[in-house]
Amino acid sequence: MSIEPPADAAAPQRNPKAPPPGERTTSHYEGCRGCGDVPGSLRVRSWVGDDGVSVISRFDVLEEHQGAPGLLHGGMLMTALDDALGTAYTQVTRSAVTARLETDFRRPVPVGSTLWLRSRVDALVGRKIYVSGEAHLGELDGEVAGTARALFLEVGVEHFLRHGRPEDLEALGASREVIEAARTAR
Ligand SMILES: CCCCCCCC(=O)SCCNC(=O)CCNC(=O)[C@H](O)C(C)(C)COP(=O)(O)OP(=O)(O)OC[C@H]1O[C@@H](n2cnc3c(N)ncnc32)[C@H](O)[C@@H]1OP(=O)(O)O
Numbered sequence: 783m784s785i786e787p788p789a790d791a792a793a794p795q796r797n798p799k800a801p802p803p804g805e806r807t808t809s810h811y812e813g814c815r816g817c818g819d820v821p822g823s824l825r826v827r828s829w830v831g832d833d834g835v836s837v838i839s840r841f842d843v844l845e846e847h848q849g850a851p852g853l854l855h856g857g858m859l860m861t862a863l864d865d866a867l868g869t870a871y872t873q874v875t876r877s878a879v880t881a882r883l884e885t886d887f888r889r890p891v892p893v894g895s896t897l898w899l900r901s902r903v904d905a906l907v908g909r910k911i912y913v914s915g916e917a918h919l920g921e922l923d924g925e926v927a928g929t930a931r932a933l934f935l936e937v938g939v940e941h942f943l944r945h946g947r948p949e950d951l952e953a954l955g956a957s958r959e960v961i962e963a964a965r966t967a968r
Pocket residue numbers: 783784785810816864865866868869872878879880881882910933935937
């Protein structure tokens with residue numbers, strides 16, 4: 783399926799509740815292995831770009847992210863890109879999930895390096911959010927190590943209530959009744 787935005791797609795409108803340019807974004811979920819502060823997380827950190835719609839993210843590549851000797855695992859780079867591109871959509875809407883993520887791996891990334899990711903929302907069509915981004919090696923305008931395009935689809939809270947593990951939802955404050963109701967609703 784294509785993730786090329788149609789030519790007449792609407793330009794992204796900044797969510798007035800999104801943090802201002804330059805501000806650090808908060809993790810959407812503390813348990814996230816992309817941006818949460820938990821063991822096993824890539825600890826991707828993001829800041830709102832100058833235009834208020836794009837996002838800049840930092841990913842420090844450590845030994846536990848290896849796929850080959852001394853080199854970053856491609857799946858880890860995809861995770862970082864998924865998180866960075868997802869953070870970009872939060873400048874526009876609050877709740878969406880990745881439907882498709884396409885990644886090109888352009889340069890090997892050594893352990894010990896820092897990747898700077900630049901991500902932006904390109905277009906919106908109904909529930910569809912088209913996002914793209916690049917991972918730069920060492921500095922914001924460093925060599926491009928990888929590029930990505932993604933389609934996120936806007937979802938309501940019912941998506942998470944219906945599909946998430948009940949104990950994790952309850953830990954966030956959802957009652958058993960609310961979870962049950964979401965699962966039986968049609
Ligand atoms: C700050 C946040 C950072 C977060 C970073 C991490 C984000 C994540 O990793 S989220 C987890 C990974 N993703 C998931 O688990 C999603 C699993 N998939 C799903 O739940 C569903 O397939 C979902 C919600 C994406 C779409 O289902 P549904 O809402 O029923 O939509 P559906 O009717 O199938 O499709 C709607 C439209 O999108 C299109 N579409 C759906 N999937 C795709 C796809 N993979 N590629 C292209 N188009 C697609 C459909 O063709 C349809 O288009 P149209 O309206 O023109 O006919």
